[in-house]
Every structure is written in C-alpha cells, then in structure tokens.
Amino acid sequence: MTNFNIIPDRRKITNITKWTWFPKDVLPMWVADMDFPAPKPILDSLDKLLKHGVLGYELPGKVLYETVAKRMNDLYGWKVSSEAVIAIPGVVSGLNIAASIFCTDKKGVAMQVPVYNEFHAVKDNNSVPQVDIPFRKKVKGNIISYEIDWILFEKQIKKSKIFMLCNPHNPLGINFSRRDLARMAEICLRHKVIIVADEIHSELLLDKNKFTPIAKLSKEIEKNTISLIAPSKAFNVPGFFCAFAIIPNKELRDVFQKEVQRLRLHVGSPGLHAAQVAFSGKCDSWLKELNRYLTVNRDFLVDYVTENMPNVRLTIPDATYLGWLDFTETKIEKPFEFFLENAKVALSDGKIFGKGGEGHLRINLGTSRATLKEGLERMSKAMKSIK
Numbered sequence: 001m002t003n004f005n006i007i008p009d010r011r012k013i014t015n016i017t018k019w020t021w022f023p024k025d026v027l028p029m030w031v032a033d034m035d036f037p038a039p040k041p042i043l044d045s046l047d048k049l050l051k052h053g054v055l056g057y058e059l060p061g062k063v064l065y066e067t068v069a070k071r072m073n074d075l076y077g078w079k080v081s082s083e084a085v086i087a088i089p090g091v092v093s094g095l096n097i098a099a100s101i102f103c104t105d106k107k108g109v110a111m112q113v114p115v116y117n118e119f120h121a122v123k124d125n126n127s128v129p130q131v132d133i134p135f136r137k138k139v140k141g142n143i144i145s146y147e148i149d150w151i152l153f154e155k156q157i158k159k160s161k162i163f164m165l166c167n168p169h170n171p172l173g174i175n176f177s178r179r180d181l182a183r184m185a186e187i188c189l190r191h192k193v194i195i196v197a198d199e200i201h202s203e204l205l206l207d208k209n210k211f212t213p214i215a216k217l218s219k220e221i222e223k224n225t226i227s228l229i230a231p232s233k234a235f236n237v238p239g240f241f242c243a244f245a246i247i248p249n250k251e252l253r254d255v256f257q258k259e260v261q262r263l264r265l266h267v268g269s270p271g272l273h274a275a276q277v278a279f280s281g282k283c284d285s286w287l288k289e290l291n292r293y294l295t296v297n298r299d300f301l302v303d304y305v306t307e308n309m310p311n312v313r314l315t316i317p318d319a320t321y322l323g324w325l326d327f328t329e330t331k332i333e334k335p336f337e338f339f340l341e342n343a344k345v346a347l348s349d350g351k352i353f354g355k356g357g358e359g360h361l362r363i364n365l366g367t368s369r370a371t372l373k374e375g376l377e378r379m380s381k382a383m384k385s386i387k
C-alpha cells in the first residue's frame with residue numbers, strides 16, 4: 001500500500017517548477033503535476049539505468065511500441081498495431097505537429113473552451129486560425145457542469161481543419177461519454193476535419209469511470225484520428241517528456257512521422273524506460289490506489305467548498321486531479337490575484353483557459369489531503385476577511 005498522505009519536500013530539489021515559481025510562503029496548487037513520488041517499479045528501472053552508468057543514445061524500440069499497443073488492447077479492447085505508435089517528446093508537441101502539417105491559414109484548429117492553455121498557444125505557434133467552441137454551462141445548487149451545444153459545435157467545426165479534443169478534459173474534468181464522442185466524431189467526419197485527441201489524462205479516472213478512446217469507436221473514426229497519450233500524468237513522470245502518437249491511418253502517420261524525423265524530436269532514455277514500465281502493467285495496483293486517493297480528495301474538495309465557501313460553485317470532475325472553481329457569484333473579481341495575495345495560495349488563473357474561464361480557478365488535487373486541506377483553509381479564511 002502506498003501512503004499518499006506523505007509527500008516529499010519538493011523544494012529540496014532546485015528547478016522544480018511547481019514549488020519554486022512563487023515565494024516560499026505560497027502554497028502551490030497550480031501546474032499539473034502531483035506531489036507524489038512515481039511508482040516504485042519506475043524508480044527501480046531508472047535506478048538500474050543510472051547504476052549501469054553508461055547513458056548513451058537510445059531510440060524507442062519495438063518492445064516499447066508493442067507495449068503501448070498492447071495497453072490499448074488491455075485497457076479498452078482497442079486493437080492497434082505497434083507500427084501505428086510514434087514516440088514524441090510531449091502531447092503538446094503532438095498537437096503542434098498536427099497543426100503545422102494539416103492546417104492552413106484559412107482553416108485552423110477548433111477546440112472546446114475553456115480548455116488547457118497550451119491548446120490556445122497552438123494558433124500563434126503555427127500561425128493558424130483558432131475556432132472556439134464554448135461549452136454550455138449548467139448550474140444546480142453550487143455544482144456546475146458543462147454540456148456540448150451541438151448546433152454550435154457543428155457550425156464551428158466546419159470552419160476548421162483539425163479538432164483538438166481534450167478527453168478527459170482539462171480543466172473541466174469531463175470524461176466524455178461514448179455517445180458524445182460518437183456524435184463529435186461523426187460531425188468531424190462529415191466535414192473532413194481530422195480529430196487530434198489529447199488523452200493524456202485517460203488513466204486518471206475517479207469513482208468507477210471508464211474511459212473510451214475516441215479512435216476506438218469505429219474503423220472510420222480511427223482512420224480520421226491522431227490519438228495522443230503519455231505516462232506523464234497518471235504515473236507522475238512529466239519531467240521526462242515522453243508521449244506517444246497513435247496513428248493507425250498510414251497516410252496521416254507518414255506525414256506526422258516525417259515531421260517528427262525532420263525536427264529530430266527525440267525522447268530521452270529515462271522517459272522511454274519510464275514509459276516501458278508504466279505501460280507494462282507493473283504499476284497498475286499503484287494507479288488503482290492513486291485513483292482511489294484522488295477520488296477522496298475530489299470529494300473532500302466538493303464537501304469543503306460546499307460547507308465553507310458561500311457562493312463558490314464547482315464541478316465534480318469524473319477524471320484528472322484538477323478541480324474547477326467558479327467565483328463569478330462572489331465579490332472576488334480577480335480570484336487568482338486575490339488568493340495569491342490574501343491566502344498565499346497559487347492556483348491556475350481560469351482566464352488562461354480561454355473564453356468562459358474568467359472568474360474561475362483551477363485547483364490541483366494531486367497532493368496529500370493535509371496539503372489540500374491547508375490550501376482550502378487558507379482560501380476560506382481569506383474569503384471570510386472580505387468586508
């Protein structure tokens with residue numbers, strides 16, 4: 001059993017972004033990595049690599065690609081060939097590669113907003129237009145949820161060349177249903193829009209949620225999809241920069257692969273080793289315990305906010321370790337600045353996630369319950385001091 005209540009002091013290692021970006025008296029609950037050590041089988045494998053001592057060039061091998069393909073079959077019954085898998089340094093690199101090769105200055109990237117800030121950077125990185133597809137927000141008591149406005153979805157999809165799907169969704173925590181995925185995919189097919197699915201959070205499932213990769217829904221959808229996955233979120237190894245594009249359609253894969261080759265987008269050997277162990281199944285019991293711990297953290301957040309933060313609304317995420325807090329019904333106009341100054345807690349400012357993010361904050365629940373509780377207590381105290 002892993003004791004997730006104990007977290008190491010991350011400030012002891014310099015350059016750890018989350019804990020050194022803000023002054024020492026600030027509790028960081030922003031960037032999306034967790035405060036837990038990676039699972040032991042991964043650490044053991046890296047230990048072995050370092051003890052060997054020779055750190056030469058290493059390219060992703062057949063065994064790793066077969067391991068990734070097998071995991072898709074084991075988890076979802078999605079049969080992909082190992083040849084469809086390409087190692088890349090990050091999911092974000094994958095999004096940008098896809099935009100650079102498939103978009104034009106007339107037809108760019110569509111995305112459901114608010115969404116992960118790096119989605120918004122794709123347009124400038126690649127000089128392509130961005131088309132926003134805002135969700136429809138629903139409120140019940142202090143709980144908010146988000147739905148797809150299908151008429152708007154189709155209207156916006158028509159204007160784009162690729163649809164960057166974020167599933168599970170950061171920052172809203174939605175694990176899209178098969179039904180919604182099928183409808184999105186069908187609209188994309190009808191308008192010849194390629195789906196680029198960021199599925200980086202797919203193994204971080206709360207409660208008993210089950211994940212469906214959009215490409216698994218049918219052969220036709222698979223042919224139209226680039227799926228991006230990584231061990232970085234679920235197994236907490238984001239600093240190693242290792243991800244995979246799964247592209248069963250050879251035509252799409254060849255152009256994508258060519259660009260990866262041209263830019264020499266190599267993954268370092270620690271990332272390859274970590275991915276091999278993570279996707280081999282050796283860390284699955286750890287992951288199960290983690291998801292259970294994160295589910296309790298999520299419940300703790302919902303209960304705490306409901307009981308102690310009047311007029312603050314929030315989502316109940318199905319997946320990810322990210323919570324989404326809505327301050328638009330409070331007197332706090334700039335919640336990020338307010339809590340940084342008055343509570344000494346750093347969250348992610350909702351406005352970086354685009355339209356619909358103003359007045360919201362994303363909170364990182366990937367920490368010990370005690371740290372989460374301390375952060376929430378600091379926030380609640382700061383709110384009580386408002387006259």
Ligand SMILES: Cc1ncc(COP(=O)(O)O)c(C=O)c1O
Pocket residue numbers: 032089090091092093116166170198200201230232238241242243
């Ligand atoms: C939805 C999503 N995609 C991608 C990333 C980053 O991926 P990578 O580090 O593999 O580029 C994150 C990190 O927070 C994320 O939340």
